[in-house]
Amino acid sequence: QKEVEQDPGPLSVPEGAIVSLNCTYSNSAFQYFMWYRQYSRKGPELLMYTYSSGNKEDGRFTAQVDKSSKYISLFIRDSQPSDSATYLCAMSAFLLGSGRETSGSRLTFGEGTQLTVNP
Amino acid sequence: DAEITQSPRHKITETGRQVTLACHQTWNHNNMFWYRQDLGHGLRLIHYSYGVQDTNKGEVSDGYSVSRSNTEDLPLTLESAASSQTSVYFCASSESTASGGTYNEQFFGPGTRLTVL
Numbered sequence: 027q028k029e030v031e032q033d034p035g036p037l038s039v040p041e042g043a044i045v046s047l048n049c050t051y052s053n054s055a056f057q058y059f060m061w062y063r064q065y066s067r068k069g070p071e072l073l074m075y076t077y078s079s080g081n082k083e084d085g086r087f088t089a090q091v092d093k094s095s096k097y098i099s100l101f102i103r104d105s106q107p108s109d110s111a112t113y114l115c116a117m118s119a120f121l122l123g124s125g126r127e128t129s130g131s132r133l134t135f136g137e138g139t140q141l142t143v144n145p
Numbered sequence: 146d147a148e149i150t151q152s153p154r155h156k157i158t159e160t161g162r163q164v165t166l167a168c169h170q171t172w173n174h175n176n177m178f179w180y181r182q183d184l185g186h187g188l189r190l191i192h193y194s195y196g197v198q199d200t201n202k203g204e205v206s207d208g209y210s211v212s213r214s215n216t217e218d219l220p221l222t223l224e225s226a227a228s229s230q231t232s233v234y235f236c237a238s239s240e241s242t243a244s245g246g247t248y249n250e251q252f253f254g255p256g257t258r259l260t261v262l
Contacts, residue, residue: 032187058248069235069253070188077248114187118248132178132203133251137187 029053032115032136041145045102049115049136052096056117056134059091061100064112064138073100073113105143114138147172151236151254159262164223166257168236175241177219178251179203179211181232188235194219195241226261233258 032049039045047061057078062070076082079093088101102109115136149170158164168177179191190203192211200211208230210222223230237251 034185060248067256069237069255071253072250075248075250116188132190132193133188134190135180135188137185 027052028137029134030115030117030136033139034137036140036142038142038144039105041105041107041143043105043143045105045109045141045143047100047102047113047115047139047141049098050096051098051117051134053117053119053134054096055119058118059089059098060116060118060133061087061089062114062116062135064114066111070114107143107145110142112138112140149236149238149252149254151234151257153257154255155258157260157262158226160226160228162226164226164259166221166223166234166236166259168219168221168254169217170236170238170252170254171217172238172240172252173216174238174252175216176239176249176251177213178237178239179209179219179221180235180237181205181230182235182256183232191221191234192219223259228261231259231261 030051060075061073063073064070074084074089076089076091079091082089086103090099116133118133152167175196178193180188182188189205191205191209192203194200194213197213213219234257236254239251240249
């Protein structure tokens with residue numbers, strides 16, 4: 027079983043729709059939860075991150091983390107055609123006392139969800 | 146502006162050949178990473194380095210090696226290329242300062258598309 031599970035889609039929605047993307051995970055040590063966006067034939071770019079549990083909002087994007095359920099979500103409001111991309115969830119543990127392990131260390135990614143927003 | 150570059154962007158090689166993929170970053174980041182991306186698997190960690198002369202194996206390291214002789218570069222070598230190593234390879238880098246609660250973002254390069262025939 028993979029440490030991080032993400033529905034690969036593809037997901038197709040009309041412009042203006044609310045999009046919900048989700049990941050589940052099994053490793054209780056994960057404390058950092060990231061969403062990366064990847065356009066076709068490009069490298070992933072960080073969209074937003076959340077430390078521990080809770081919500082975080084940035085414009086049309088909201089990230090939620092529920093550590094008790096080991097479940098994270100990304101909501102996109104008023105979706106636009108420019109939001110069409112693959113969305114990857116990623117997670118990381120912050121290990122104290124190991125010298126070089128920091129919050130910028132190894133990431134475990136979900137498979138990615140391919141999203142298309144139709145005009 | 147600081148950046149991370151990868152070369153070549155596309156490579157076709159034959160089974161059994163040695164191949165080296167280059168990664169160069171100008172952020173002066175201590176942490177560097179190599180991932181491969183495949184359908185059905187997402188991004189998987191191959192090797193990573195936390196500084197000069199430091200290298201560590203990731204999830205899928207068999208058949209790959211890295212060396213870190215300076216801060217800016219982390220070349221990835223496929224010792225004897227196999228068809229199973231056909232993939233898109235991404236290099237990434239991040240800061241290494243320990244800071245609880247703050248994520249040290251990993252910045253990704255544009256990727257190298259490798260085909261092994």
